Amino acid sequence: xxxxxxxxxxxxxxxxxxxxxxxxxxxxxxxxxxxxxxxxxxxxxxxxxxxxxxxxxxxxxxxxxxxxxxxxxxxxxxxxxxxxxxxxxxxxxxxxxxxxxxxxxxxxxxxxxxxxxxxxxxxxxxxxxxxxxxxxxxxxxxxxxxxxxxxxxxxxxxxxxxxxxxxxxxxxxxxxxxxxxxxxxxxxxxxxx
Numbered sequence: 735x736x737x738x739x740x741x742x743x744x745x746x747x748x749x750x751x752x753x754x755x756x757x758x759x760x761x762x763x764x765x766x767x768x769x770x771x772x773x774x775x776x777x778x779x780x781x782x783x784x785x786x787x788x789x790x791x792x793x794x795x796x797x798x799x800x801x802x803x804x805x806x807x808x809x810x811x812x813x814x815x816x817x818x819x820x821x822x823x824x825x826x827x828x829x830x831x832x833x834x835x836x837x838x839x840x841x842x843x844x845x846x847x848x849x850x851x852x853x854x855x856x857x858x859x860x861x862x863x864x865x866x867x868x869x870x871x872x873x874x875x876x877x878x879x880x881x882x883x884x885x886x887x888x889x890x891x892x893x894x895x896x897x898x899x900x901x902x903x904x905x906x907x908x909x910x911x912x913x914x915x916x917x918x919x920x921x922x923x924x925x926x927x
Contacts, residue, residue, distance in 0.1 A: 735866075737916075738839045739773045740830075741766060742823055742846030742853050743785040744807055747793030747800025754793075754877045758889035765873035765910040766845055767806040774810055776917050779837065781830065782812040783823040785852065813837075821855035824863070831863055841866035843913055845873035850892040858904050867905025870913050871897055 744766055748754060773780050784803065786796040793800035796817075814833055818826030834842070842865045844857045853874050861867045874896075876889045901907035 735841050736779065736837070736839050737841040737843060737868075738779045738781055738813075738834060738837075739769055740781045740783060740823060740842050740844045740846075740856065740860075741770060741807065741812075742783045742844060742856055743794070743848070744782070744804045744846050745784060745794055745800060746802050746804055747787075747798070748847050748875075749804075750793040750800060756878045756889065757875050758877075758893060759872065759875040762847075762873055762875040763804060763806045765870065766804075768910055768914060769843070769845055769870060769873055770807060770810045772914055772917050776919070778917070779813040779839065780810060781814045781816060781823070781833075782807065782810070783816045783818060783826065783846070783852075783856070786817050786819050788819045821852045822859045823852070823856040824859045834865070839865075841868070843868045843870055845870045845910075847875060849874040849876040849889075850896045851876070854896045854900065857900050861900070861904025865905075867900075868913055869897075869900055869905060869907045870910045871907050873910050 785794050787794035816823055816826040816828045816830055824830045842860050844853055846853050857869050876892050878886055878888050881887050897907045
């Protein structure tokens with residue numbers, strides 16, 4: 735079964751700690767890079783999703799340096815690029831569901847930024863649409879936020895809640911290492927004729 739890797743909002747604007755605040759999982763980018771390079775070497779489809787924010791002052795606004803992809807995706811050639819301005823990658827400028835179905839893809843792996851927003855939303859929709867879903871949780875990160883009552887919910891708490899929300903309900907929450915262990919060996923390139 736062909737599995738697509740969906741890399742969600744891996745963008746430079748998320749490095750703006752003055753805007754976003756404190757984040758978790760400093761290993762996320764290394765894990766995203768490992769997934770992307772392994773997928774590409776294996777000749778498997780990669781979907782790169784980019785958030786083109788329409789909110790004034792957002793570091794993810796189209797045309798700004800923060801809208802660009804992080805260097806961990808340098809050299810990665812996606813099979814599909816999806817631009818969106820909402821949380822779900824299935825509601826972008828390309829019909830992702832149609833593209834996956836047209837390409838015979840029944841299983842997806844999700845990773846990227848933010849764990850509890852665009853990654854979780856995309857993963858929920860994928861599960862609801864019937865895809866076999868694996869979420870590489872350690873290839874995601876998010877930020878602390880202030881709740882309506884003024885208390886701070888940490889990035890770690892959001893990540894734990896996302897794992898509980900998704901695992902067994904929409905798909906499997908797992909690790910980068912577990913996902914990589916299931917990727918077939920690099921496909922042999924055809925030799926000269």
